[in-house]
Amino acid sequence: MIELAATVERTRFVDPAGQPVEQVIEHRTDPFTGTVASINAALGEKARAFLGSTDPALLRELEERSRAGCPFCAAAEKATRFDPALVPEGQLRVGRSIAFPNLFSKASLDAVVVLDPGAHALFPSRLAADALGTALAAAAELGRRARARDPALVHHVAGMNFLAPGGSSVPHPHLQVQVRSAPYSGVARLLRAGRDAAARLGANAWEALLAQERGGPRAVGASGPVQWLAAWAPAHQKELWGLLPGKSSLVELDPAEAAAFGAGLAKAVAFYEEQGQHAFTLAFLSAPEPDPRHTLQVRLCARPAFRASYANYDTWFAPLLAGDDAHTEAPEAYAARLRARWGGP
Ligand SMILES: [Zn+2]
Incomplete structure (x- = not known):
């Protein structure tokens, strides 16, 4: 329990x-x-009036204004190329997604994965599920290639910032993947907590949580093998988790599983748009090596609505420096609305 x-x-x-x-x-x-x-x-x-909602006219204007000269629309011609020892083809392509090195590296491998250079779409409901899936598949492949070249490069994180309030500097939809030799502190803490809980339970604690939450007020639905739920104690606004039982690391991910994550993410971020928030942030929390006590999971949260002079209400002093956030709605309430529009897997 x-x-x-x-x-x-x-x-x-x-x-x-x-x-x-x-x-x-x-x-x-x-x-x-x-x-x-x-x-x-x-x-x-x-709460919505108090915290503000997206200004759709302003977002449409940004979409048009940022299209001309967008470096990611022209990624195939203008973007960076990988070291040929890592990616002989220069840029890694999976479906319409295309990966290339970040100009400002924060790790030994720091890559941008543009979901689809042909889709300069700044409304979450227009992010294609298949492009989210192929971008994730490209991130997983880069993780595998990095460790094949250097066995020290096992620690990795893949994530996405969407729109400026979500932490993004280039608006064209893209993932980022980083691979390095130093652990990510938050991932390491989560892995330790999962191992401790598994030792108490004698079983994978994430799968125990999924079994416990199944059919309950925080369960949202499935996309293929990925199970989606609202967090009991969300650390961030409208936080949702997608977990893939039986896999613990992105480097184990196969294309069908990547597509399943993409399908669920597309539904979840379209829900954020429906709630008037549009900006979001997500990260995959992945074990450096396959570990039966961890379950590969993506966590995503809504960020402040896209509007002029928005307030960073999710980075006030308590979450930013003291560690804990506050919420105007229980997870069960937004889970119920998302569940109602989820549809089949
Ligand atoms: Zn673009």
């Missing part, structure tokens, strides 16, 4: 009209990391 712990407390104050107000705050603890999510749904529907 994975313990999903929470405490509830109340606050009382007097509103500007002189009326007494009581609000309930639930503090939930993540069973693996120990991070605390504080949920106060009192803002309810007012």
